[in-house]
Amino acid sequence: MQLPPAATVWRVLASTGLGVVAGTxxxxxxxxxxxxxxxxxxxxxxxxxxxARAWVGWSGYLAGVVGTLVAVQVLAGSGPGGDVLVPGSDLWGWGWAIGVVLALGAVALVPRRWVEDDAPSTS
Known part of the structure; x- marks a missing residue:
């Protein structure tokens, strides 16, 4: 089994970080x-x-999804003082929680030709 190039590993890590930032x-x-x-x-x-999907492919997509969902899940819980950023008692909290899942799922359904470059390489 061949290891991925270092550039791919860094891109996957960057995709995770961007997912965390977007979720936060x-x-x-x-x-x-x-x-x-x-x-x-x-x-x-x-x-x-x-x-992330266009930049790295499916591994970047999955890294972005994990980063986003981890950030949302951690921040949606109760804080140390009992405050909540995503209350389950109103439509805005539900809209955010369900909307994130729908947005992440929508990216998975995007056709491959939208995110892949089919142009021949000149290098």
């Missing part, structure tokens, strides 16, 4: 300006994971 920003900001905050944060998640 979205969880914190989705309630800021209703309804636009939620829509912009969901668009951020969609763009980050789509970019």
């Amino acid at each position: 920003l979205g969880t914190v900001m989705h309630r800021a300006v209703r309804p636009w905050g939620l829509l912009v944060c969901l668009l951020l998640v969609l763009v980050v994971v789509l970019t």
